[in-house]
Amino acid sequence: MGSRKAKRWTRHPGLYRLEDGRVQVRVTVVDQRTGRQRERSQTLETNTSVSEALAVAHRLRTEAREGDRARRPTLSEYAGRYAARKIARGDWTLGSATESRVIRIYETQILPQLGALRVDQIRVADVQIWMDEQVIAFAPNTVRGRWGQLQAMLRAACAEYELPDPTRSVRAPRAPKRGGADVALLPQDVPRVLQATKDVAADWYPIVVLGFATGARPSELLAARVGDLALDYREDVGLWTVAQHLVDGHPIPGTKTSRDPEEVYLARTWCDELAPSVADRLPGEYLVSGGYARRPWRSAAGLTGALARISTACGLERLTAKVFRQTVATLGQLGGVAAALVQAHLRHASLASTDIYTRPQADQRIRAAKQLAEVVQIRGKKSGGSNE
Helix, strand or coil: CCCCCEEECCCCCCEEEECCCCEEEEEEEECCCCCCEEEEEEEECCCCCHHHHHHHHHHHHHHHHHCCHHHCCEHHHHHHHHHHHHHHHCCCCCCCHHHHHHHHHHHHHHHHHHCCCECCCCCHHHHHHHHHHHHHHCCHHHHHHHHHHHHHHHHHHHHHHCCCCCCCCCCCCCCCCCCCECCCCCCCHHHHHHHHHHHHCHHHHHHHHHHHHHCCCHHHHHHCEHHHEECCCCCCEEEEEECCCEECCEECCCCCCCCCCEEEEEEHHHHHHHHHHHCCCCCCCECCECCCCCCCECCHHHHHHHHHHHHHHHCCCCECCCHHHHHHHHHHHHCCCCHHHHHHHHCCCCHHHHHHHCCCCHHHHHHHHHHHHHHCCCCCCCCCCCCC
8 A cells, every 4th residue: 555645436445546546456354263354455557447446356355365265274284284293392202102193093083074174164063073973982081082182283273373263162071980999098008009019010119109108299299300309308207399390491291380399208218118219310300201302201191000000900999199198198197197297298278178188997987986876876875864
């Protein structure tokens, strides 16, 4: 449009006459998906007729509407670029089990149905139909895994091309509740679990020991590094500094959210158990290494799988990642440790939080039943007085 003044030429919008006599055509199109305005203009000769100018305006509107769409890839094309970026950034390792599994999901479960659509053509209804068909044919946990891959890829495409998220209102099926030991272990069970860890999940041994020693959250255990442990802090105790670790300026997935380090004391017996696992290791190493340059920590899924193997090996119900916190809270109560001290050891803000993790054991419940029976009498006790 430049600095030349223009005035309306005809009653048709977008047609202007410049001071030098030439005709300027301007069109503005609003993208119905993004809400952004797209403006195009073209200057024509002085002898241009109204019908010729209107034809140019129609062509400009068509170009404005279709210009970006012509550059947007199909989901199949985008999937290739997305996978290549993941590998280049180190999120996936070429030829690894993760890369092979995700590519197999793309090729067999996602792209056959959605791959031919351009990324700007995929609607919520398309994604919902895909989800419905998956739910009919596969187990909920299988569908949830595939949904995570599709959702991550579509959200990346929407961010890149400034498109609405077609996954926003689609919900994956709920994972079925697993029958598991959402209870604290008995004192005699802890040595069995430690031995089973050595037998079937030896690389997870320092995490399991630290979990039973501190009752830490699973996320804190996964983020623990060798340098966070001071096993010779004092003659009788060690110290673990629970701190937030950053990767490229961001907390690693699964770490605690507080930026303020917290200290947890370790009894000498636990320090002696941990010492062989951290000897001759660098301070920056994670207690259980992930094995990847870009992701040297282990995931929560890895801990869940290790606990499943450990549970089977020692003949217990399936253990969950909360077993450490529940066991420490409950055994502390059984051992007569003051509730305020158990709260401090678990670093809870209130005693109410600690109570959530305590699990009454069978002998406690039996004792409670007897005490309650004395209070709630089936028959009134005989007494010297009259009941009249």
